[in-house]
Amino acid sequence: xxxxxxxxxxxxxxxxxxxxxxxxxxxxxxxxxxxxxxxxxxxxxxxxxxxxxxxxxxxxxxxxxxxxxxxxxxxxxxxxxxxxxxxxxxxxxxxxxxxxxxxxxx
Amino acid sequence: xxxxxxxxxxxxxxxxxxxxxxxxxxxxxxxxxxxxxxxxxxxxxxxxxxxxxxxxxxxxxxxxxxxxxxxxxxxxxxxxxxxxxxxxxxxxxxxxxxxxxxxxxxxxxxxxxxxxxxxxxx
Numbered sequence: 613x614x615x616x617x618x619x620x621x622x623x624x625x626x627x628x629x630x631x632x633x634x635x636x637x638x639x640x641x642x643x644x645x646x647x648x649x650x651x652x653x654x655x656x657x658x659x660x661x662x663x664x665x666x667x668x669x670x671x672x673x674x675x676x677x678x679x680x681x682x683x684x685x686x687x688x689x690x691x692x693x694x695x696x697x698x699x700x701x702x703x704x705x706x707x708x709x710x711x712x713x714x715x716x717x718x
Numbered sequence: 719x720x721x722x723x724x725x726x727x728x729x730x731x732x733x734x735x736x737x738x739x740x741x742x743x744x745x746x747x748x749x750x751x752x753x754x755x756x757x758x759x760x761x762x763x764x765x766x767x768x769x770x771x772x773x774x775x776x777x778x779x780x781x782x783x784x785x786x787x788x789x790x791x792x793x794x795x796x797x798x799x800x801x802x803x804x805x806x807x808x809x810x811x812x813x814x815x816x817x818x819x820x821x822x823x824x825x826x827x828x829x830x831x832x833x834x835x836x837x838x839x840x
Contacts, residue, residue, distance in 0.1 A: 646826035655813060655830035656763070662826075699763060703824045706777070707755075707765035 614638050614702050618710035624718040629690045633713045635700035636679045644704040647676055647685045650712075651696045659698075660685060690715075720744040720829040722814050725781045727834030734782050734804055734838075740797040740814030740831055748792035750822070751817035753827060756810035756836075766812070767799060768822035777822050782808075811835050 615638040625631050635645065643663040648656035658667045660676035663683055673688040687694055696716050700710040726738040738754070754766040767788035768777045776788050789799040797814050812834050815827035 644824050655832050656827075656832075658826060658828055667828075696740050701763075701826065703826060706779070707753075709763035711766075 616710040641704035722831030724834035738799040747795040
């Protein structure tokens with residue numbers, strides 16, 4: 613089974629900051645990675661698929677990059693609505709998720 | 719607007735059964751594969767099961783194989799998860815999720831429901 617390791621587990625940042633979250637796969641997964649945002653009590657929301665494709669309706673301050681085993685989600689200028697937990701997901705084999713990165717207000 | 723509404727979660731004793739349902743609206747249900755994904759604070763998100771658009775191919779995670787069965791009724795725009803021989807480790811919030819494809823395969827999950835809570839405890 614493919615393991616997805618996210619870092620950091622928690623990230624403290626301020627409105628306007630640029631932040632990057634990393635996800636490492638235990639083996640190559642080409643570009644088969646998605647990123648989701650989840651707020652407490654709500655369902656995950658798709659942000660990015662196929663490593664760098666922005667889902668329709670998602671603000672352009674979100675971007676994804678990477679291939680093989682290392683992937684990043686970047687938020688270029690944090691907005692108040694962005695404080696949430698973020699998950700990566702691989703779909704090269706079946707499906708597995710990272711453990712999440714909680715983005716907190718500094 | 720895509721809507722997925724899960725129901726059927728409950729508190730049940732170990733060894734018992736439960737059937738979850740997910741009613742879909744806002745899209746042509748029988749054009750897409752569907753999935754169940756569960757979430758716990760300890761283990762995070764875990765894919766459980768997937769089913770092709772016509773219900774003819776189903777897939778289950780190793781952790782639930784032989785105990786859980788995914789199915790769908792396209793006439794009712796509904797997805798189901800029959801859960802048998804429940805264990806404490808099946809305690810989780812269960813989401814149904816929509817695929818962008820007809821078939822279960824390498825893809826992300828486009829839309830998710832709000833989830834239904836299953837608690838397995840004596």
